[in-house]
Amino acid sequence: MNTYKGLNSATNNWNVASIDDYREDITYDANGNILSYKRNGNANQLAMDKMTYQYPKDADGKILNNRLRYVHDEVAAANYAEDIDSQTPLTLAQVKAEKLAEQQSDNYVYDAIGNLVQDKKRALIQLTGMCMERLKVLKAKQHYHLPL
Numbered sequence: 001m002n003t004y005k006g007l008n009s010a011t012n013n014w015n016v017a018s019i020d021d022y023r024e025d026i027t028y029d030a031n032g033n034i035l036s037y038k039r040n041g042n043a044n045q046l047a048m049d050k051m052t053y054q055y056p057k058d059a060d061g062k063i064l065n066n067r068l069r070y071v072h073d074e075v076a077a078a079n080y081a082e083d084i085d086s087q088t089p090l091t092l093a094q095v096k097a098e099k100l101a102e103q104q105s106d107n108y109v110y111d112a113i114g115n116l117v118q119d120k121k122r123a124l125i126q127l128t129g130m131c132m133e134r135l136k137v138l139k140a141k142q143h144y145h146l147p148l
Contacts, residue, residue: 020046033066041080048083050074052092056101067114070107087121 006015025038034053041048052072056064072095073086087107088095109118 047075048080057099061099067110
């Protein structure tokens with residue numbers, strides 16, 4: 001998504017100029033899975049997120065299913081306190097080279113039918129009642145305000 005500025009409020013005319021503030025670039029695979037997401041903040045601190053999304057892969061690097069394993073963010077966590085930070089200690093080169101179905105350090109855990117049951121980074125330890133209905137139980141190690 002491109003962003004623009006240039007409205008002259010006195011004349012109500014546009015002198016369009018493309019800017020990088022709040023710009024977003026997203027790539028998807030054929031199944032609609034997000035593969036990468038680049039998001040800018042304001043001009044004072046542009047880089048907000050430059051994320052690579054990791055899914056289970058076979059030995060040839062083909063995505064096996066739509067279960068997100070973790071997100072790797074190249075941008076320093078200190079740039080913005082309210083954004084998503086990297087969910088893995090791996091480098092970008094390691095993330096891109098990885099061809100695994102899963103590993104212990106994955107951030108997201110799913111049950112046998114594909115329901116998300118744990119988000120380790122946010123310390124969510126139990127999610128239940130999500131099959132064809134609203135979430136019924138959410139248990140966390142820390143206090144979070146998550147609208148159900």
